Amino acid sequence: MVNKIGIIGAGAFGTALAKIVAEKGIDVTMWSFDKEGCDQINSVHENKKFLPGIKLPENITATTSILEAANDKEIIILASPSLFILDSVKKLLDVPFVKEGKTTIGIVAKGFIPSKDEPKLILETIENYLPGFYRDNLVYISGPSHAEEVATGGFTGLISASKNPKNSIKIRELLSSDSLNVFSSFDVVGVQISAAVKNVIAIAFGVLDAIKERSSAIGDNTESLLLAAGLNEIMSLGKSLGATHAETFTSIAGVGDLDVTCRSIHGRNRRFGRDIILNNILDNFKDYDDLIDNLDKLPYLPEGAVAVGHAYKLAKKHGLKLDIINTVWNILNKNSTPEDEVKKYLKITKF
Ligand SMILES: NC(=O)C1=CN([C@@H]2O[C@H](COP(=O)(O)OP(=O)(O)OC[C@H]3O[C@@H](n4cnc5c(N)ncnc54)[C@H](O)[C@@H]3O)[C@@H](O)[C@H]2O)C=CC1
């Protein structure tokens, strides 16, 4: 029986998972990037910036020392956003328990990692940094799981994907609770592609959703069309990159997460798409690079804005015509107006 774990990253999701685990009587040490957030978790038992209004159990403690959070823990969950995950992994390399392979590592970040040749999946990148014995032993955790609902006990399904079934079961047992139902999968590639690309589709969905408020040319029918087409793009890219199980895309890791990210009021990628239309948010950035360099100026993190650049490159490399990914890429690069890009995608002339 595991009695203490480390969670690297004290954002909304890391905190929500910490709460689920701590309520089972397992002590949780969280690594927090920011000192103020760390102090708040320890003093008032709340993560006011990333998960406000949620009282945290007292067996969750926070620290700004990765060593303290990760050493001597049988399981570590990496919950930094995809943009920063590699920095967190590099810091883990000095942790004796990690160096000696004594820990099982789960990862929840959704996105790609840039590399010289072509964008890489999170697990394969992390494996290359960690000692060799972690190869094929990491666990990827995904599924439709907005932190706000996980933290308040909203019934949620998750997928625990690993090439090593013992490890996926270990994470499944750690996270399973009255409100969290966790399933195992071997398809680490399919699950990761689904998680990264649904964020891109959700930006397109948000754009459409905002236009829907202004025009009867876009309705629920149009949005479902986008969802179905989006799932096809996820599947095409997934198959090209080595997804092993077709069922991944019809599971909670595929269509489930796509649906919640597109439709939930908690969805940040959807919100970003809506802000593009309703608040002209792209006017604040010179170009795509400026947007990516200044993502931290937004009040929320739309990881799909980063993922679209990677997905666009991968689609090109694999000779895939993925129209929604192209549309979001064109919108963020301001190749024409978002409305014109949507018209082009739908092959219509006016709203
Ligand atoms: N929020 C959600 O509902 C869910 C999130 N996820 C995934 O979990 C990962 C974490 O997302 P959230 O918890 O939502 O993040 P968040 O947006 O709530 O928090 C961002 C976190 O990043 C930290 N941070 C900022 N700059 C940093 C840096 N330079 N280095 C390291 N950390 C830094 C912040 O201190 C904060 O802890 C993401 O990849 C996301 O896709 C997965 C499922 C659900």
Ligand SMILES: O=C(CO)COP(=O)(O)O
């Ligand atoms: O992955 C998520 C839900 O499963 C969170 O999606 P957003 O990043 O769009 O909020």
